Amino acid sequence: MSGKISLTVLECGVTALDFELVATGHPDKQASKHLSRGHPRLGEGQIAHPVYAYVIEHPGGRILVDTGFSDAARKDWKNEHYKGVMDYEPGDDGLFTQRLEQHGLKAGDFDDVIITHLHTDHAGNVPMFAATEARILLHEEELRGIVDVKGGMLRDDLLTMWGVTSPQGFTRKDWACLMPDRATTVFGDMEIYRGIWTVSLPGHTWGSIGVAVNLPHTGWVLLASDHIYLAATWGDPFVGNILNQDPSAWALSAVKCRRLQEKYDMRIFPGHDNKIIVPDKHEPFVLEDVRPSYD
């Protein structure tokens, strides 16, 4: 393995989603109009939000960040409500597993798999890595949350009112393979390899994390995952959404992202946008297109 650190972006198809759902109350309804292509069934007010995974090459190991939607996501999504939320469109060759193949990678080629949170568009292919030697990293609160709230012998929607009292977006098939001891938990901010940190960003879910990487040419990037859902989330103030489990924890974590950007001059990668947030000398920030790779 070379001594270089690099980041490869795997764009794994798109999901049709209401803009209002993911940038709730945003003053500019056109703020994400650049996300209007690539999905054949976009309704009024919807955006085609891309699904991402990332490969980080580091002298210490090869790291995968998130695992995309599973091929069976639509079948695995049991809830009758909000069928459209899971209207996943991988396109011709955009399934996560196809993207791996295109890069000549197999499940067994990774030393670490970091799951930013256990929503099914990030954890959809965890079982194929649970069957390898890879270390699987996620936040201890994410594991506790999923077990406490979604891991009971009765489905939680048999005990609660769907969509009101129960955090949604999780599929048991994604994470059951982690029980009881297949995951390695992180908390706080941890440097897992030199220049690669897991960063606690609770709020979107119990234990959402970002991944900060110090790249030789690009400098610091923060893969913020759904904590910064869209580029349109970023601003002063930030724009939250009704999918966030804990709005006040989310707000504190959003400010943490801003402080990190200020201190480390970080590029911020939102969870579901093809534009990233880049610090600028003259503006508070500018948006740049996501590139296939960074070094």
Ligand SMILES: [Zn+2]
């Ligand atoms: Zn997501």
